Amino acid sequence: MTPQGTSLIGQSAVTGDQAVIRAIDPASGESLAPDYPGLDRDAVARACELAETAYATYRESSLKARAAFLEAIAAEIEALGDVLITRAMAETGLPRARLEGERGRTCGQLRLFAAVVRAGEWLDVRIDPALPERQPMPRVDLRQRHVALGPVAVFGASNFPLAFSVAGGDSASALAAGCPVVVKAHSAHPGTSELVGRAIQQAVAKCNLPEGVFSLLFGSGKEIGQALVADPRIQAVGFTGSRAGGLALMQTAQNRPQPIPVYAEMSSINPVFLLPEALEARGKEIAEGFVGSLNMGAGQFCTNPGLVIGVKGAALDAFVAAAAEAVGGSAAQTMLTPGIHAAYADGVGQLAGEAREIARAPAGEGPHQCQTALFATRAGDFLASEALQAEVFGAASLVIECDDLAEMHAVAEALEGQLTATLQLDDGDLDAARMLLPVLERKAGRVLVNGWPTGVEVCHAMVHGGPFPATSDARSTSVGSAAIRRFLRPVCYQNLPAGLLPEALQDDNPFNVTRLVDGKRE
């Protein structure tokens, strides 16, 4: 299969007639065929109409059928073979090993959600049986399950062209919940998007599902995305990208006659706190781990460690020196797009204006390459500057020098919401950590000890989320099995005859799911 330059509306391949998107190989600056002409608003409406039609049956598909569909998507993606990897390499500048790993993660994620669908915990079945003899009033029979919200709009991210894009976490969790998905393709990797889209399209057909379960739309600029979020049939939005982009979608979603939830993952600088004993004992090792994390994917991870906080002194100086050495030895890396590289250069320039430059990686040979950058500033200056809290997307980080642990605490308190917060600590640091932990819990979706925030495990306990502006909705996660909850709502059934009750709620528990019966877990 090779990319054809088409959008996918249900089972049809559709060639738009609006402004054209063309991928650019960031490693060469050359554009890649084919052209992707954008769709118009009518095409958006058609995709939403198909999704609405599909919703009627897809949301009640059996747990088995839905799980099999998710597994079929994974199999179809794998069946694309190397064409997917080579196209993604050309469109993103990311290396083969990374993209092969990301494909594994994407397919593993789909299979995890298949298992989650089968287990049925997400239904959250609750049964309060009738109590006809209760005084002063009898109780009627009341049963609750969760149902799919409706068609979901998904906006893929540029930095994970597989795992956070067309068949990424948002699509997988929405499909798992029983929601048809309409994806607005990211313009940075159209060919990759189309290939994965065709794999999903194929899986829809093979599983005999209604075609509207999945559509993939191309459109340059913001119009198509805004039209999608404004469409009355869309009932929720998943987005990973910039703060400005997420805020714009939140606004559109709130201004609809019927407001809808937006799950936007936007902006995080992922602070790392170096506690004194750990810094003293293993400063050099921590510095190397830090720069390794900073350099991952050219720093284009949402969990990139953009802030390192320590108490000033010889140990911090030694850490900074070791980090500077590692930064100096870092190879230049091609960034995802020319635009991202330009924004990175701007952001580094702004940091340079406000903070001391500690080290910069040497320039490479290709265009659009990031040179890892390390800056430092005093906590007092950081606390006084809003600009220093802004995310620089790419390998750049800022060391904050605090006078003491109290000032470190003040820095923690001043932070905006984050995806992650990390503590580097040794046994003697536990008291200091206990002071910081309640602050960090409030600021971040995930708190780590002696690790690095890059690398997000796809599992049941993961939270890839966090308070605003890390995300638009701290009450959920975009990675891990709990993400299915984003796309569900509870419905209560009062006194329904057995013949009308949804299968999940029937007395004999045909789905064999855990249930809360009269408040007791069974």
Add this chain to the structure above:
Amino acid sequence: MTPQGTSLIGQSAVTGDQAVIRAIDPASGESLAPDYPGLDRDAVARACELAETAYATYRESSLKARAAFLEAIAAEIEALGDVLITRAMAETGLPRARLEGERGRTCGQLRLFAAVVRAGEWLDVRIDPALPERQPMPRVDLRQRHVALGPVAVFGASNFPLAFSVAGGDSASALAAGCPVVVKAHSAHPGTSELVGRAIQQAVAKCNLPEGVFSLLFGSGKEIGQALVADPRIQAVGFTGSRAGGLALMQTAQNRPQPIPVYAEMSSINPVFLLPEALEARGKEIAEGFVGSLNMGAGQFCTNPGLVIGVKGAALDAFVAAAAEAVGGSAAQTMLTPGIHAAYADGVGQLAGEAREIARAPAGEGPHQCQTALFATRAGDFLASEALQAEVFGAASLVIECDDLAEMHAVAEALEGQLTATLQLDDGDLDAARMLLPVLERKAGRVLVNGWPTGVEVCHAMVHGGPFPATSDARSTSVGSAAIRRFLRPVCYQNLPAGLLPEALQDDNPFNVTRLVDGKRE
């Protein structure tokens, strides 16, 4: 204890110096002492600051301590004795039996949440243990629990001066979640609010909790409420009231530098579908049940049946005749406030302009009384009129005459989001019910068969919620134990040493809660 005319900020009683609120006895039109001078914005900020301080410790209070606090509130409310009931009767025009029942429900609700807190399901503990040998990459130890969002603003409703007000469902669920609560008192029942507020204040003191766990603010107009929602320390909002009021709070919450979730329960007309066999067999009985539900609390229930849909013919005519007779025999009832009565009179006037009046209850002797009103119109006219879908708060309902079941289905499809949808059916109606059920599930938070929507059981399976505009957030419920989830967010802990792990996540499961370990329920 008698009402003093004060706000409560933490353990202090505070007398404002802004415009005065004074309760009005709607049965006599006379105003009731004392005056409640409104607070200024500084007082709002003080209450939020205290709440923020309290949050630090209250959110980590032990399950036992928090449950005991909720039970202490219930006991303190009961200890107020008859002074609470007589004051609430005077302020609302509601009869004694209703208010005594509502007090029982309010205290029962607090005790239910105490049990929920102790059981600890709400923590949603998930543990994915480390897999150091996993290939190609080891897995680190990951654990998830839910934590309280932060201080919550609660806006009580006028129609349930106890169960949806100062110590009502929103306060109980937020306190259960570990969130301090700042209540903006409803101006319609200030004395009732103060008495209940003092009971909570007392419980805070007796339980040795930080005073900021609870504050109660009086202020006329919208300024204090808007200031409260805009305060940066407030992290979520619970509201029950009008659509316009809810929308205004949603707007304020979205326009904050950090947007926050708003749980507004606003507007619902609670359609009742009369299926043919049931209508034929028990039309008269259904008509009596319907008018009984319509008249409850002078129709001032959010679940009041404001819409009845049937297929035209002799059976529907007989139902309408029986309902008209019951309406004609309904006693006039005092409404909650002069303002609500005026809005009711307007709404009934508008219905009279757009639909046929079927029956009207006779006038009573007091002021501000509702006379139950029944109207009818053809489905075609209903589908063409937006005004006919607007909620009339109070005992008024509209019968929709459909040509056939297909038109009944079209009416269902055209409805806005609802708290409830009801089916009256007999065995022969099951096929028709199966056609409607998927539509109703999408429109409503609760679907009932052969019952009436008024009367909301406080239990585990209840959903008192539903799609917009019934509520601002269909993903939750404002009644029942699942309401605790509104005020929680997940946090993931990666690789924390045992000495730093929150108690809920420790290996030996000290809280003895159900856990999801490696995806398996234990």
